[in-house]
Amino acid sequence: MDQPSPPRPAVMIDVARLAGVSHQTVSRVLNGHPSVRDETRERVLTAVRQLNYRPNALARGLAGRRSRVLGVVSFDTILYGPAATLLGVERAARAAGYGVSIVTLEQLDHDGVSDALSALAEQSVAGVVIIAPFTNTAAALRSLPMGIPAVVVEAGASGGLPAISVDQIAGAELAVRHLLEQGHETVWHVRGPQNWLEARDRESAWRSTLEAAGRSVPPVIDGDWSAASGYQAGLRLAGDPRVTAVFCANDQQALGLLRAFHERGVRVPDNVSVVGFDDIPEAEFMSPPLTTIRQDFDEVGRRCLAMLLDLLDSPVETPVYPRVTPVLVSRASTGIRQSANANS
Amino acid sequence: MDQPSPPRPAVMIDVARLAGVSHQTVSRVLNGHPSVRDETRERVLTAVRQLNYRPNALARGLAGRRSRVLGVVSFDTILYGPAATLLGVERAARAAGYGVSIVTLEQLDHDGVSDALSALAEQSVAGVVIIAPFTNTAAALRSLPMGIPAVVVEAGASGGLPAISVDQIAGAELAVRHLLEQGHETVWHVRGPQNWLEARDRESAWRSTLEAAGRSVPPVIDGDWSAASGYQAGLRLAGDPRVTAVFCANDQQALGLLRAFHERGVRVPDNVSVVGFDDIPEAEFMSPPLTTIRQDFDEVGRRCLAMLLDLLDSPVETPVYPRVTPVLVSRASTGIRQSANANS
DNA sequence: AGAACGATTGTTAACGTTCACAGCGCGGCT
DNA sequence: AGCCGCGCTGTGAACGTTAACAATCGTTCT
Numbered sequence: 001m002d003q004p005s006p007p008r009p010a011v012m013i014d015v016a017r018l019a020g021v022s023h024q025t026v027s028r029v030l031n032g033h034p035s036v037r038d039e040t041r042e043r044v045l046t047a048v049r050q051l052n053y054r055p056n057a058l059a060r061g062l063a064g065r066r067s068r069v070l071g072v073v074s075f076d077t078i079l080y081g082p083a084a085t086l087l088g089v090e091r092a093a094r095a096a097g098y099g100v101s102i103v104t105l106e107q108l109d110h111d112g113v114s115d116a117l118s119a120l121a122e123q124s125v126a127g128v129v130i131i132a133p134f135t136n137t138a139a140a141l142r143s144l145p146m147g148i149p150a151v152v153v154e155a156g157a158s159g160g161l162p163a164i165s166v167d168q169i170a171g172a173e174l175a176v177r178h179l180l181e182q183g184h185e186t187v188w189h190v191r192g193p194q195n196w197l198e199a200r201d202r203e204s205a206w207r208s209t210l211e212a213a214g215r216s217v218p219p220v221i222d223g224d225w226s227a228a229s230g231y232q233a234g235l236r237l238a239g240d241p242r243v244t245a246v247f248c249a250n251d252q253q254a255l256g257l258l259r260a261f262h263e264r265g266v267r268v269p270d271n272v273s274v275v276g277f278d279d280i281p282e283a284e285f286m287s288p289p290l291t292t293i294r295q296d297f298d299e300v301g302r303r304c305l306a307m308l309l310d311l312l313d314s315p316v317e318t319p320v321y322p323r324v325t326p327v328l329v330s331r332a333s334t335g336i337r338q339s340a341n342a343n344s
Numbered sequence: 345m346d347q348p349s350p351p352r353p354a355v356m357i358d359v360a361r362l363a364g365v366s367h368q369t370v371s372r373v374l375n376g377h378p379s380v381r382d383e384t385r386e387r388v389l390t391a392v393r394q395l396n397y398r399p400n401a402l403a404r405g406l407a408g409r410r411s412r413v414l415g416v417v418s419f420d421t422i423l424y425g426p427a428a429t430l431l432g433v434e435r436a437a438r439a440a441g442y443g444v445s446i447v448t449l450e451q452l453d454h455d456g457v458s459d460a461l462s463a464l465a466e467q468s469v470a471g472v473v474i475i476a477p478f479t480n481t482a483a484a485l486r487s488l489p490m491g492i493p494a495v496v497v498e499a500g501a502s503g504g505l506p507a508i509s510v511d512q513i514a515g516a517e518l519a520v521r522h523l524l525e526q527g528h529e530t531v532w533h534v535r536g537p538q539n540w541l542e543a544r545d546r547e548s549a550w551r552s553t554l555e556a557a558g559r560s561v562p563p564v565i566d567g568d569w570s571a572a573s574g575y576q577a578g579l580r581l582a583g584d585p586r587v588t589a590v591f592c593a594n595d596q597q598a599l600g601l602l603r604a605f606h607e608r609g610v611r612v613p614d615n616v617s618v619v620g621f622d623d624i625p626e627a628e629f630m631s632p633p634l635t636t637i638r639q640d641f642d643e644v645g646r647r648c649l650a651m652l653l654d655l656l657d658s659p660v661e662t663p664v665y666p667r668v669t670p671v672l673v674s675r676a677s678t679g680i681r682q683s684a685n686a687n688s
Numbered sequence: 689a690g691a692a693c694g695a696t697t698g699t700t701a702a703c704g705t706t707c708a709c710a711g712c713g714c715g716g717c718t
Numbered sequence: 719a720g721c722c723g724c725g726c727t728g729t730g731a732a733c734g735t736t737a738a739c740a741a742t743c744g745t746t747c748t
Contacts (some may be wrong), residue, residue, distance in 0.1 A: 009465075009491075011733090011734060011735090012734065012735065013734080021697075021698090022697065022698050022699080023698095023734090023735085024697075024698065024699080024736085024737095025696090025697060025698080027735070027736060027737095028696095028697090031736085034695095035694090035695055035696055035697090036696075036697085037695085037696065037697090040696085040697085054462060054465065054466050055466065055734085055735075056406075056466070056468060056733090056734055056735070057466045057467045057468065057735095058402050058405040058406045058411065058467070058468050058733085058734080058735090059406055059703090059733070059734035059735040059736085060734080060735055060736075061402040061703090061735090062400075062402045062403055062406055062703050062704065062705085062733090062734080062735070062736090063702075063703055063734075063735040063736040063737080064703085064735075064736050064737080065703095065736090067402065069445070069467065076431075077421070077427055077430065077431050077434075078424070078427050078428055078431055078625075080422070083421055083422050083427050084422055086421060087420075087421050087422060087448060090421075090446060090447075090448050091448065091450075094447065094448075094463070099445055099447075099463060099464075099466075099467050100445060100446055100447075101413070101443055101444060101445045101446075102434060102444055102445075102446055103434075103438065103443075103444075104431060104434050104435065104438075106435075118398060119438070119443065120443075121398065122398050122399065122400070122401045122443075123401045123402070123413065123443050124400060124401065124402050226625065227625060227626050227628065227629040228628070228629070230629070231629055252625070252626060255626055255629050255630075256629045258631070259629040259630070259631055259633075262631050281422075281570065281571060281596070282571050282596060282599055282626060284571065284572070285571040285572070285574070285575055285599050285600045285603040286599075286603070287602070287603055287606050287631045289603075355703090355704055355705090356704065356705065357704080365727075365728085366727065366728045366729080367704090367705085367728095368706085368707095368727075368728065368729080369726090369727060369728080371705070371706060371707095372726095372727090375706085378725095379724095379725055379726055379727085380725095380726075380727085381725085381726065381727090384726085384727085399704085399705075400703090400704055400705070401705095402703085402704080402705090403703070403704035403705040403706085403733090404704080404705055404706075405705090405733090406703090406704080406705070406706090406733050406734065406735085407704075407705040407706040407707075407732075407733055408705075408706050408707080408733085409706090409733095
C-alpha cells in the first residue's frame with residue numbers, strides 16, 4: 001500500500017535501481033572513482049538524496065580493507081590531559097571522516113593494554129591512538145604481535161612506535177628558568193607518579209636545568225597528580241624557610257599545595273612562588289592565579305591523527321613529527337623575589 | 345613451507361576445520377547456544393585458543409542484527425560531568441561486552457544532534473546514549489526519524505525518550521536548605537547557562553525552596569559553568585552586604601566566586617557561605633574547601649547502560665529507572681551564621 | 689578498413705558471520 | 719513395527735559493500 005518513510009533504511013541496490021544503474025556504479029560515485037560520466041554521477045547523487053541513503057560502514061569494512069573507524073586507548077578520561085587529547089583526536093578524526101571507538105584501561109600492565117587492543121582489533125579498526133603515557137606501556141606495546149597501525153601519545157622511546165608528544169623537557173625548563181630568573185636560589189619539585197612518562201620527563205628536566213645553572217638540587221617530593229598529594233607536599237614544605245620556589249608537576253598538585261600554604265600562613269608569591277603544569281581552565285582562578293605551563297592538546301590530537309593517516313597510507317616508513325612546544329603562562333603565583341635571598 | 349604465525353588472522357572456518365566441525369557449530373559455541381555436546385564444545389574452544397581466534401565484529405554486525413557497539417553522543421568531554429558520565433558508560437559497556445563509539449557535538453542545534461546520530465547509525469550501533477543535556481536537545485531528538493534505541497542522560501522531559509538523571513531538584517534543595525539551616529536569611533544563586541537543563545532545574549529548585557521556606561528570592565546572577573563567569577558574579581556580589589550565602593550552579597563557578605571574594609576581602613565562610621555543585625576532585629582543596637553537592641556519575645553510567653540493554657531486549661516498553669540521588673558534602677566554605685543576621 | 693585502445697558500465701565473486709531450515713540418530717510412544 | 723519428537727549437527731542463503739574482471743561503445747592509429 002503505502003510506505004511514506006520505509007521502515008528499513010535504503011541500501012545501495014535501492015539507489016542503483018532508482019538511478020537506473022548498477023550497484024557498482026553507485027559504489028564508484030560514492031568513492032569518488034574518476035571514470036563515471038558526470039550525467040550519471042548526478043543521477044546517482046540525486047537518488048542518494050532522495051532515499052536519504054547512508055552507506056553501511058559494517059559492510060564497507062567487511063568488503064574493503066579499511067574501516068573508517070579509529071580506536072583510542074585511553075587511561076583516565078577524567079584527568080584533564082587525557083580528556084583534552086581525546087577530544088582533540090576525536091575532532092580531527094571526525095573532520096577526516098573517521099569514527100572513533102574508545103577503550104579506557106582499567107589496569108596498566110601488559111594484559112590491560114593487550115586486552116584493550118584486542119577489543120579494538122575485533123572491531124577491525126583501521127588504526128589506533130594510544131593515550132596511555134606509562135613507563136610500562138612501552139614494554140607492553142613492544143611485545144604486542146599486532147598488525148594494526150598505531151601511534152602513541154607521550155610515550156617517549158616507545159619501542160619504535162611512532163609517537164606524538166609535547167616537549168615536557170622544554171616545558172619543565174621554562175618553569176624552572178622562570179623561577180630562577182626571578183631571583184630564587186633554587187626550585188623545589190613536587191613530582192608526578194613515577195609510572196607516568198610525563199612525570200619522569202618533568203622531573204629529570206627540572207633536575208638538569210638546576211644543575212646546568214649550577215644550583216643545588218633539593219630533595220624531590222612525591223605526588224600522584226591529585227590535589228590531595230599536592231596538599232600533603234605543601235604541609236611538608238610549609239615549615240621549611242629554604243623553600244622559596246616550587247614547581248609542581250601538574251596544576252592539581254599545585255592547587256593542593258596552595259591550599260596547604262594558605263592554611264599554614266605561607267603567602268604566595270610573597271613567601272613562596274609556585275608554578276604548575278597543564279594550564280587547566282581553573283588555573284586562572286586559583287588563589288592566587290597560577291603561573292603554569294600550557295600544553296596545546298588540540299594540536300596534539302590533530303598531529304596524532306595526521307600521523308596515523310600517514311601511517312595508513314604507507315605502513316612501511318614511520319613518519320616523524322616534531323614535538324609540540326608548550327608555553328609559559330605567567331600569573332600571580334610567581335613574583336620577583338625581593339632582596340632577602342634564601343637563607344644566609 | 346612454514347607459517348609459525350599466519351600473517352592473516354584466523355577466521356571461523358579455520359577453527360571449524362581444525363576442530364573437525366562445521367562453521368555453524370563454531371558459531372553456536374561462541375554464542376552460547378545450548379544444543380552443543382560438551383565434548384564438541386571443548387574441541388571447538390581448544391581450536392579457538394590454539395588459533396588465537398577472535399570473531400570479526402564487522403561480519404557479526406552485518407550478518408546478525410546486533411552490533412555489540414554502542415554509540416555515545418556527548419558534548420564537552422572536558423567538563424567534569426560529561427567526562428565522568430562517559431567514563432561510567434564506557435566501563436559498564438565494556439563489562440557487558442560492548443564497544444563504545446563516541447561523537448562529540450560541535451553545535452547544539454538540531455543539525456548537530458542529527459549529524460551525530462547519523463554518523464553513529466552509519467556504524468550501525470546497537471543503541472545510543474546521549475549525554476547532551478540541552479534544552480533544545482529534546483526537540484532535536486523528538487524530530488529524529490531514527491530507529492535506534494536511545495537513552496538520554498539528564499534530559500528531563502525529553503519527548504518520551506527514556507532518560508536517566510540525577511535528581512537536580514533534590515540536589516539544589518539540599519544546598520539551599522543547608523544554608524538556611526545555618527541561619528541565613530536567604531540564598532543567592534549563580535546559575536548555569538540557560539540552554540542546559542541541569543542549570544534550569546537547579547535554578548527553579550533554588551527558587552521554589554526559598555519560596556517554600558517563606559524567604560525572599562534575590563535576583564539570579566548569570567553564569568556559564570566557567571570559573572570566569574563565577575569570578576564576574578563574585579565581583580558583582582562582593583560589595584553587597586545583603587549577600588551572606590551563595591549557591592553556585594557548579595563547582596567551577598564557585599571557584600571563580602571564591603577568587604573574587606578573596607580579592608575583595610570578603611571572607612568565606614565568615615562573611616559569606618558558598619555551596620557548589622558536582623564535587624569535582626578539586627573542590628576539597630579550594631580556599632576554603634568547598635561545600636558542594638556530589639553526583640554519582642558512575643552510577644549514572646551504569647544505569648544508563650542497564651536501561652539501554654533493557655531497551656534492546658524489549659523495544660516496546662520504555663523502562664523507567666529512578667533518579668540518582670545526590671548528596672551534600674559539607675566542607676569549610678559554609679559555617680554557622682553568627683548572630684549578626686543580614687543587614688542593619 | 690581492421691584492430692587496438694580508453695572511457696564507461698555491468699556481472700560475478702569475495703569479505704566473515706548469523707539465520708533458516710534440513711538432516712541424522714536415538715528413545716519412547718501407540 | 720512405525721512414527722513422532724528431541725538433541726545435535728550440517729548446508730545453503732542471506733547481510734551490504736568493494737574488488738576483479740568482462741563487456742560495450744565510440745575513437746584513433748596504421
